[in-house]
Amino acid sequence: DAKTTQPNSMESNEEEPVHLPCNHSTISGTDYIHWYRQLPSQGPEYVIHGLTSNVNNRMASLAIAEDRKSSTLILHRATLRDAAVYYCILRSEYGNKLVFGAGTILRVKS
Amino acid sequence: DVKVTQSSRYLVKRTGEKVFLECVQDMDHENMFWYRQDPGLGLRLIYFSYDVKMKEKGDIPEGYSVSREKKERFSLILESASTNQTSMYLCASSFLQGPFYEQYFGPGTRLTVT
Numbered sequence: 001d002a003k004t005t006q007p008n009s010m011e012s013n014e015e016e017p018v019h020l021p022c023n024h025s026t027i028s029g030t031d032y033i034h035w036y037r038q039l040p041s042q043g044p045e046y047v048i049h050g051l052t053s054n055v056n057n058r059m060a061s062l063a064i065a066e067d068r069k070s071s072t073l074i075l076h077r078a079t080l081r082d083a084a085v086y087y088c089i090l091r092s093e094y095g096n097k098l099v100f101g102a103g104t105i106l107r108v109k110s
Numbered sequence: 111d112v113k114v115t116q117s118s119r120y121l122v123k124r125t126g127e128k129v130f131l132e133c134v135q136d137m138d139h140e141n142m143f144w145y146r147q148d149p150g151l152g153l154r155l156i157y158f159s160y161d162v163k164m165k166e167k168g169d170i171p172e173g174y175s176v177s178r179e180k181k182e183r184f185s186l187i188l189e190s191a192s193t194n195q196t197s198m199y200l201c202a203s204s205f206l207q208g209p210f211y212e213q214y215f216g217p218g219t220r221l222t223v224t
Contacts, residue, residue, distance in 0.1 A: 043215030
């Protein structure tokens with residue numbers, strides 16, 4: 001599975017946008033970019049995924065670089081409930097498993 | 111609302127005991143997974159199942175077995191628990207194969223083996 005690189009931690013103020021970066025320079029043409037997050041004392045939850053185009057859903061937006069070697073998860077207005085570990089994961093076309101790295105710990109200040 | 115439930119949130123067992131961790135999903139998913147999560151090592155796949163009675167080894171299957179007799183239920187079995195199996199165990203499920211199907215996780219079982 002191709003590898004992703006994320007910052008260890010980031011901090012944001014409540015009600016402000018947050019941009020969480022992910023580098024995946026060895027991504028293959030058929031790899032999908034997935035984001036999951038894990039709130040304290042809970043299992044991971046799916047946030048968003050994309051292949052080439054930018055994606056929006058009710059939780060977040062995903063901006064994918066034109067060369068696909070990096071992506072950014074955007075939380076438009078961070079709340080205290082968004083404090084979590086955010087994982088950027090590449091999934092191959094036929095891959096079943098999720099390979100979780102260390103992720104980015106997001107802290108949100110009130 | 112989709113749901114994956116795990117039989118216990120916390121479990122304490124003694125070395126050498128046989129341990130069963132149960133997972134149930136109500137979404138009619140074909141795939142079910144067992145992961146363990148340890149500090150500094152992230153989540154690692156133990157086993158997954160893509161159909162009733164079918165299973166495949168993940169990255170760290172040693173010391174574990176699984177059972178899937180019904181579509182909605184996937185059990186993880188520690189035949190003889192050891193202290194190095196103290197961990198957070200997470201069950202997940204998803205539709206079929208493919209990179210566009212998200213996995214839904216349960217809340218986890220924190221197992222301590224003493």
